[in-house]
Amino acid sequence: MAYFKLTSLSELLPRMEAVEVDRCHFRFGLHRGEFDAFVFIDVDPYVLAFGAIGKNFYFEVPVNPRTLETPGVFATDVYYKLCEILGLGRSGPRFTPSAFLAHVNEAMKGVRFRRAAPxxxxxxxxxxxxxxxxxxxxxxxxxxxxxxxxxxxxxxxxxxxxxxxxxxxxxxxxxxxxxxxxxxxxxxxxx
Structure with missing residues (x-):
């Protein structure tokens, strides 16, 4: 299985720890989708979670706390639903889970986050x-x-x-x- 390294987490984690936040929330957009993103570092493995705003769609990926790597593959149903939310048809340029994770990795750079609330x-x-x-x-x-x-x-x-x-x-x-x-x-x- 291919893995994707979330290099921006190495910058985000110390900022979270400095303000004693172990569950953070931020938002980002990609194509036609708007997402709530959550980083949970109070569990092992860490969890990176995504909720598509207004779309009744949520999924989580595990993140190795030592390597900051996550599987670069999503379950088939998650992948197809994500493509649908992003407005990507089955024809045209190929979109991969790694491409999504690369965008998330970019979005995390210097992101303004807050403590994830219930x-x-x-x-x-x-x-x-x-x-x-x-x-x-x-x-x-x-x-x-x-x-x-x-x-x-x-x-x-x-x-x-x-x-x-x-x-x-x-x-x-x-x-x-x-x-x-x-x-x-x-x-x-x-x-």
Missing amino acids: RDLAPYRRNVEESEKIWFCGWRDNTTSGKHVTEENLEKTRKWLGEKAYVRCKERNISSCWTDDATRAKEIDLP
């Missing part, structure tokens, strides 16, 4: 409990009530808040709490 991920990682509740509103310590955090809540915590929050909640029997009311949203600080 509301950024919600349109793409919808397979969670109460997916309409995208605003974090606190933590619930289940030991005081004699209850246990549910697997579904832990999975939502992992997908939307990251690995550190997931591990801490699992170890301490804490549930993340969510609302659909933006006015009740709180800053996210790990419990």
Whole structure:
């Protein structure tokens, strides 16, 4: 299998670490497509994720944390859907996953990023409990009530808040709490 080296990550990672961000979000465009891009460095392997804005399409690729390489091949269904979103027909110049990754690599150079928030991920990682509740509103310590955090809540915590929050909640029997009311949203600080 061919691999693609994401050289721009070597510049992005120290900038993320300098501001203590382990899950970042930025946007870029290519041909007819506009994308939300996410870099998750709180997992091993790292994850580079893409959501096509307004297209109900999301996919992730693993990134080796040591070499910063990712497979230069996408699943067939991902590849064809990506070509469709980009407005590329099956005839004409050949478009490859490596060409897409090369564009992403260029887009990452000096990119202005921000911490990935649950509301950024919600349109793409919808397979969670109460997916309409995208605003974090606190933590619930289940030991005081004699209850246990549910697997579904832990999975939502992992997908939307990251690995550190997931591990801490699992170890301490804490549930993340969510609302659909933006006015009740709180800053996210790990419990």
